[in-house]
Amino acid sequence: MKYIYSCVFLLLGTTASLGAQSDLPFRANLEESCTIEIRSDGVLVRDGLDVLDSEAAGGNSGAATVYTTGAGFQASLKAPEAFSRAPNGTGAVTFMTTYSSTGATSTAKVPGSTITPLGVGASNLSVDLRAVADNAIFQKGAYEAFVTVTCE
Amino acid sequence: MHKRTLAALIAVCAATTPASSQSMSPMRGVVRSFTDSFAVRVQPRNPYKHRIGVTIRAYDADFRPIDASISPADFSLGAGASRSVLVVLSFEGARERRVRICTESAPFPGKGVGMRAQICGKFIAYRL
Numbered sequence: 001m002k003y004i005y006s007c008v009f010l011l012l013g014t015t016a017s018l019g020a021q022s023d024l025p026f027r028a029n030l031e032e033s034c035t036i037e038i039r040s041d042g043v044l045v046r047d048g049l050d051v052l053d054s055e056a057a058g059g060n061s062g063a064a065t066v067y068t069t070g071a072g073f074q075a076s077l078k079a080p081e082a083f084s085r086a087p088n089g090t091g092a093v094t095f096m097t098t099y100s101s102t103g104a105t106s107t108a109k110v111p112g113s114t115i116t117p118l119g120v121g122a123s124n125l126s127v128d129l130r131a132v133a134d135n136a137i138f139q140k141g142a143y144e145a146f147v148t149v150t151c152e
Numbered sequence: 153m154h155k156r157t158l159a160a161l162i163a164v165c166a167a168t169t170p171a172s173s174q175s176m177s178p179m180r181g182v183v184r185s186f187t188d189s190f191a192v193r194v195q196p197r198n199p200y201k202h203r204i205g206v207t208i209r210a211y212d213a214d215f216r217p218i219d220a221s222i223s224p225a226d227f228s229l230g231a232g233a234s235r236s237v238l239v240v241l242s243f244e245g246a247r248e249r250r251v252r253i254c255t256e257s258a259p260f261p262g263k264g265v266g267m268r269a270q271i272c273g274k275f276i277a278y279r280l
Contacts, residue, residue, distance in 0.1 A: 034176070036271060042267070147267050147268070148256075152271070
């Protein structure tokens with residue numbers, strides 16, 4: 001008889017516990033977005049007297065990661081029009097950019113103006129810059145130019 | 153002029169939704185306005201762990217700079233921070249206008265970074 005009472009109490013207790021359970025929902029509604037993270041700057045080195053190139057020996061490509069949370073975004077580069085910092089007397093310079101991508105977007109090296117559709121996720125861009133002096137040589141001193149990475 | 157701006161603001165509030173934690177949002181939008189001007193509100197965000205300078209610019213469909221009332225146009229954002237920016241543009245007599253609104257950011261001078269990030273949202277505005 002004691003065994004039966006114990007079973008009844010146990011069942012009642014279990015039923016009471018089930019009745020107290022409730023789900024607590026967590027919801028999110030995310031918009032599509034694009035985030036650019038500049039991971040490292042590039043390094044230009046001399047490649048002859050009139051050329052500075054990040055792909056020459058000793059140079060470094062710039063690195064950027066583009067994060068997209070939706071489809072339909074595109075990436076491209078804009079080459080600088082001039083050095084933002086250069087020794088006095090530096091004349092006209094022609095800039096050329098290239099980039100390649102790994103990760104969510106896989107692309108072999110293409111000219112910077114090429115518009116590349118981005119995959120959803122993280123796309124790792126490797127960016128190179130080449131500067132050619134117009135009928136001149138690059139003098140000693142510090143040079144700095146900015147490449148613009150565009151996501152739209 | 154105030155009525156026009158107010159109407160444009162109402163139009164943008166109805167057409168776009170606010171968001172957070174993105175470098176810029178929204179990235180797409182359709183705006184309808186009863187006046188010769190329309191407004192877009194964007195929300196740039198700094199994804200870095202350090203303060204950056206931010207500039208907001210407006211371009212046409214061919215990426216040519218266009219006149220716009222942007223407030224604020226230039227500001228700085230702390231790590232992970234975001235803020236709302238209002239961009240008011242004119243239809244310039246047209247019934248429809250396609251524009252890009254871009255968040256352009258670069259670390260402060262002295263960081264030695266040779267790349268800038270430009271994130272552009274595309275918006276279509278219709279004059280009703």
